[in-house]
Amino acid sequence: MRPPIPNLADYGISPQHGFLPNVLPLTRLPDPYYNKWEAIAANLQNLILSKRLRGVIDRLPVLSTVGLEHDAEWRRAYMLLTFFAHGYIWGGDTPRDRVPPSISVPLLDICAHLEVPPVSTYAASVLWNFKPLFMDEDIDDLDNLATLLTFTGSLDESWFYLVSVAIEARGGPIIPLMLEAVAAVRRDDSATVTRCLCAFAERLDDLGALLRRMHESCDPNYFYSRIRTFLAGSKNMAEAGLPHGVMWDDGSGKSEYVQYSGPSNAQSSLIQFFDIVLGIEHHPTGEKPKQQQDAAASSDADRGRLSGSSSSMLPKHNFIRDMRRYMPGPHARFLHDVGEVANIRAFVEARSATDRPLAIAYDACLAMLRAFRDIHIAIVTRYIVLPSRANRARSRSRSPEAVRKTAPAPPPAAAANNLATASRNEADQRKVKGTGGTALIPFLKQARDETGEPAVGDWARRFMRRQIKTEGRNDFFLGKGRQLEIVTAMAAPFFAEEDGEGPVVEHGLAGSWTIDDDVGGICHY
Secondary structure, X not given: OOOOOOOHHHHOOEOOOEOOOOOOOOOOOOOHHHHHHHHHHHOHHHHHHOOOHHHHHHHOOOOOOOOOOOHHHHHHHHHHHXXXXXXXXXXXXXXXXXXXXXXXXXXXXXXXXXXXXXXXXXXXXXXXXXXXXXXXXXXXXXHHEEEOOOOOOOHHHHHHHHHHHHHHHHHOOHHHHHHHHHHHHHOOOHHHHHHHHHHHHHHHHHHHHHHHOHHHHOOHHHHHHHHHHHHOOOOOEOOOOEOOOEEEOOOOOOOOEXXXXXXXXXXXXXXXXXXXXXXXXXXXXXXXXXXXXXXHOXXXXXXXXXXXXXXXXXXXXOHHHHHHHHOOHHHHHHHXXXXXXXXXXXXXXXXXXXXXXXXXXXXXXXXXXXXXXXXXXXXXXXXXXXXXXXXXXXXXXXXXHHHHHHOOOOOHHHHHHHHHHHHHHHHHHOOOEOHHHOEHHHHHHHHHHHHOOOOOOHHHHHHHOOOOOOOOOOOOOOOOOHHHHHHHHHHOOOEEOOXXXXXXXXXXXXXXXXXXOOOOXXXXX
């Protein structure tokens, strides 16, 4: 017997706004018992700036969670305490690896209730951290949103979270739309499936337009140097001062160190829903589809199918699958249950030769989702890769002026070595790490490329497998070596500006650089 198509209400999912809560997040806990928490929240930025947050939290009494009644209250309490915890850990000259009972005891109870880990997540930073400016306007309008809590009090940080809020709200109607398509497949209703896919592709274009607005009010250097620090998790953070992770001290004397990733857009149930319902398979970074099929044979039974076939299973130790542990429990269960009924890819593949409108609509969805990931790669490059490289370059030099005065002129033969340098740095790119210990740029590019793999049309497959090419510059005989093209395509930000001058390409990105694990990264997919 086929499993039933999931009912959104059973998972607390809104047909209008998706994974955002049905009830707007509370701006304050109603019980005066929690006034001490609210007082810290109202002064969080000043306490962090003056480096007095730790002292305040150390003196804070352990409050019980018995006064939390409705889901909205539990969600606000989780948001408050995770912000306090990250401020406590990272808000000093050196990080703290022990969170005191005043935070740990209530937070662990709240996490058990909401089925989330004790760390700041996408849910805490985005899903439960917004309010509309005007109640009579929709929350899918980015210009009608404000945050409830930030670490820095800056417009940049608020904007960074709110772009994702608007994407979640704008993408919410896609969920019931695609479940309707799943039901239509069961009825063999090709016309309805085609209509749903066309509407999905149009809405994906809207989401891309929202994501492009990130640069409007969030400065890349400010994000990298000020905001990203507080988004750090406790996993693989030895070099940052947390060799063992973080201990959530519950006062029992038996607490142990744990390690969790920081908030990441891979924790967005909406983005993962897109992949699942379209039958897109993601593999561990560097692993090919054939290797994936072998790995899937021994996967646990609870890993959800991404397409209609039983062999399309998520692999063991898959980063995207692991990120579901950071989602609210009902959302993660919804994704699993959608995986059990996803049938659109198999339906399209079986009719691709005879039903061209259906095939074109499906390929359009893949193309729009791939384009969305292209925009994301550009943002990651601009907000993380380039600031990281500039920061490391500064740390290796006495000063930019000194370097200009003392640097020798490049030898004429230097150009001949560019291909060899590019080849070495292609390997260096694999060492770049993102949230959860995943190689950053290779991971994002692979996820983007895998989005186009299910395409059924020959032209669509060729279009989505295209590679970005670079111009030959400076040396006619050097030409466009394959290694140089790969490195440039992986590293150069092709972030479209609105001045009509086309994409911005930063050159000379073949230098060696690394990014530490889990230094935040809410924009990592």
